[in-house]
Amino acid sequence: MKFWEIGKRNLKEIYRNPVLLGFLLGMPVAFMLVFVAATGGGQASPISMSIVDEDRSQNSSAFVQYIGGVDAIELNDPVYSEESQAQEDLDEGKISFYLLIPSGFEAAQQTQQTVNLELIYKAADPMIGLQLKPIIEAVGSEFLGVAPALNVELKGTESIIKNPAVNFYAPGIAVYGLMILISTAAGIIAGDREKGFLARMFTTPVKPSDFILGYSLPFIPVLIISTLIYLGVGMALGLTVVGNLGHAFLIFFLVGLCGIGIGMIVGSLVKSESQAGVSWLFIVPAAMISGAWFTVDRMPSVLRSVAEALPFIHAIDASRAVLNGSSFSAIVLDIYWLIGWAVVLFATGIVLFRRTMVS
Amino acid sequence: MNAVQAFKLTKKFDSLVAVNGIDLEINKGELFSLLGPNGAGKTTTIRMLCCLLKPTRGTASILGHDIVKTPFAVKEVIGVSPQDTILSERLNCWENLALIGKVHGLSSDTVERRSKELLETMELMERAKDQVRKFSGGMKRRLSIAMALVSDPQVLFLDEPTLGLDPQARRTIWEYIAGFKGKKTILLTTHYMEEADFLSDRIGIIDEGNVVALGTSQELKTNIFEMRCMVVSTENITAEVMADLQSKYSRLEISKGRLKIYHKDLDFKGIVDYLHSRGVTVYSAALEQPTLEDVFIQITGKKLRD
Numbered sequence: 001m002k003f004w005e006i007g008k009r010n011l012k013e014i015y016r017n018p019v020l021l022g023f024l025l026g027m028p029v030a031f032m033l034v035f036v037a038a039t040g041g042g043q044a045s046p047i048s049m050s051i052v053d054e055d056r057s058q059n060s061s062a063f064v065q066y067i068g069g070v071d072a073i074e075l076n077d078p079v080y081s082e083e084s085q086a087q088e089d090l091d092e093g094k095i096s097f098y099l100l101i102p103s104g105f106e107a108a109q110q111t112q113q114t115v116n117l118e119l120i121y122k123a124a125d126p127m128i129g130l131q132l133k134p135i136i137e138a139v140g141s142e143f144l145g146v147a148p149a150l151n152v153e154l155k156g157t158e159s160i161i162k163n164p165a166v167n168f169y170a171p172g173i174a175v176y177g178l179m180i181l182i183s184t185a186a187g188i189i190a191g192d193r194e195k196g197f198l199a200r201m202f203t204t205p206v207k208p209s210d211f212i213l214g215y216s217l218p219f220i221p222v223l224i225i226s227t228l229i230y231l232g233v234g235m236a237l238g239l240t241v242v243g244n245l246g247h248a249f250l251i252f253f254l255v256g257l258c259g260i261g262i263g264m265i266v267g268s269l270v271k272s273e274s275q276a277g278v279s280w281l282f283i284v285p286a287a288m289i290s291g292a293w294f295t296v297d298r299m300p301s302v303l304r305s306v307a308e309a310l311p312f313i314h315a316i317d318a319s320r321a322v323l324n325g326s327s328f329s330a331i332v333l334d335i336y337w338l339i340g341w342a343v344v345l346f347a348t349g350i351v352l353f354r355r356t357m358v359s
Numbered sequence: 360m361n362a363v364q365a366f367k368l369t370k371k372f373d374s375l376v377a378v379n380g381i382d383l384e385i386n387k388g389e390l391f392s393l394l395g396p397n398g399a400g401k402t403t404t405i406r407m408l409c410c411l412l413k414p415t416r417g418t419a420s421i422l423g424h425d426i427v428k429t430p431f432a433v434k435e436v437i438g439v440s441p442q443d444t445i446l447s448e449r450l451n452c453w454e455n456l457a458l459i460g461k462v463h464g465l466s467s468d469t470v471e472r473r474s475k476e477l478l479e480t481m482e483l484m485e486r487a488k489d490q491v492r493k494f495s496g497g498m499k500r501r502l503s504i505a506m507a508l509v510s511d512p513q514v515l516f517l518d519e520p521t522l523g524l525d526p527q528a529r530r531t532i533w534e535y536i537a538g539f540k541g542k543k544t545i546l547l548t549t550h551y552m553e554e555a556d557f558l559s560d561r562i563g564i565i566d567e568g569n570v571v572a573l574g575t576s577q578e579l580k581t582n583i584f585e586m587r588c589m590v591v592s593t594e595n596i597t598a599e600v601m602a603d604l605q606s607k608y609s610r611l612e613i614s615k616g617r618l619k620i621y622h623k624d625l626d627f628k629g630i631v632d633y634l635h636s637r638g639v640t641v642y643s644a645a646l647e648q649p650t651l652e653d654v655f656i657q658i659t660g661k662k663l664r665d
Binding site: 002005006008009012013016017195196197199200201202203204205206207210357358359 | 409410411412413430431434435437439441443445446447448449450454457458459461462463464490510516
């Protein structure tokens with residue numbers, strides 16, 4: 001039980017350090033509040049849209065009216081009749097994009113030809129195009145009565161999930177937040193190495209496994225409390241838990257363990273607390289390719305393969321699925337993947353730590 | 360069996376030879392000091408003996424346990440107070456002592472009893488429940504030594520135990536260490552010659568990774584440094600007189616009116632008479648025991664603090 005003694009020491013060192021403790025427990029609250037609020041989680045603001053109606057027909061007016069009736073869109077007044085005016089306002093930054101309904105809109109609709117719409121935005125702000133294209137396509141198809149190429153039928157959950165944005169972002173943010181334990185755990189080991197405390201402990205009869213377990217131990221309560229905070233704040237901000245909350249907790253706990261395991265590896269490899277910052281080179285790209293902040297459905301297959309080899313995308317996908325109502329059997333492979341990773345990471349940590357005990 | 364035995368112990372860092380094939384034999388219950396300037400190889404030697412560094416060549420054993428083959432067994436019988444006072448800053452004295460005691464496998468009762476004894480011995484009981492980050496350097500140093508002792512080790516390594524302390528705090532630590540003489544085998548490193556002189560049963564003088572002299576303080580001063588030293592407080596000594604003395608005696612030093620004359624057979628009366636005859640004022644004259652600093656200079660040709 002030597003690991004317990006080292007763990008107790010580390011627990012006291014962390015919990016008696018108000019700055020570190022504040023960071024560890026305050027970060028989940030801050031993350032959820034900031035991320036969910038920034039992504040429109042609580043009360044999503046409608047998209048402010050300007051329109052140029054060059055067709056000036058009955059149908060084009062009806063289409064403009066139809067768009068104005070969509071909850072997610074707020075129409076700017078007035079509707080431009082000349083594109084040059086809209087272009088001028090776009091150049092001056094008064095508007096960020098506009099939808100052009102070209103001449104021939106009504107004629108094309110009546111003769112059942114392809115109806116063309118143009119979404120004009122500044123090339124320097126490509127996200128607008130990416131965000132709006134599917135919305136315009138959906139609204140246009142519905143107005144024109146054209147069947148979309150892919151019919152996505154939503155059953156059940158849509159009516160239960162109060163705010164799909166929160167249900168999408170909260171799991172990703174929680175996993176990203178837990179990934180930060182990599183940096184904290186690595187920093188604590190590296191700090192003790194830098195100060196010489198580890199060298200002192202290496203003169204005592206303690207095995208590398210005791211050190212790794214002893215340094216991981218204080219993060220278990222942090223992990224549990226952080227997970228509860230992520231879920232609690234998420235629910236306060238509108239996260240709808242359709243599936244089993246316990247399963248979601250298990251996923252977050254396991255991915256947190258993986259993070260601590262990676263922290264043990266980084267902490268074994270670096271020599272100073274400042275060098276532990278190198279873990280951010282892993283955390284941010286891994287979070288990105290794992291879909292912590294946005295969907296990675298269209299990610300290149302090579303990156304997708306890399307992401308799928310890591311534990312984080314499994315945690316994000318599985319937690320989103322289970323919160324939206326998936327059963328345990330649907331996520332069981334992800335759970336196994338996470339457990340496997342946790343075992344491998346801790347074993348690697350012990351091997352690497354052993355090497356640092358004598359130089 | 361010796362408590363500590365090293366044979367051709369060598370450590371190289373790339374092209375730098377930090378410890379160059381040293382041989383050591385330290386008896387059980389002996390307090391042995393490695394005396395040498397910074398960078399001489401003292402800490403590297405201790406780090407090898409404590410199993411923190413793997414020797415490049417040679418071997419060593421602690422109470423018969425090989426430092427490379429059976430490091431775990433070595434760690435069970437040693438206590439170490441490192442050069443930098445390394446403590447868990449947000450833990451109090453009891454908790455720091457308990458950590459080391461428990462990882463040595465001691466029961467809670469034993470840890471508590473030994474901690475109480477050590478805190479009383481080191482005069483830390485009054486502040487025992489305070490977090491140690493609030494302690495002075497001397498208090499931290501005393502706690503660090505107590506931590507090295509809490510497991511009741513048979514062999515104690517004290518790496519520069521008074522480094523950076525004021526003279527009074529240094530003297531206090533010396534008294535604590537002296538209290539363990541004969542009860543523990545102690546290997547102490549220092550670059551303070553007074554410390555080695557005051558505490559040690561034997562001293563090894565180390566320079567550039569080599570043990571260049573070995574013996575008791577007295578042996579080093581008399582056997583190795585065979586000269587005697589006469590100190591004369593004087594003024595108006597001329598260059599001519601100095602040159603004359605230089606030609607007759609092995610070594611001369613003059614600083615702030617103190618003339619030091621080193622030679623194997625010193626003619627005390629003859630020197631005083633000679634100075635008087637040359638019109639030099641002599642306020643006092645005495646024969647002085649050479650210091651370990653003198654020994655070090657004699658052997659290495661440089662000062663300990665160079």
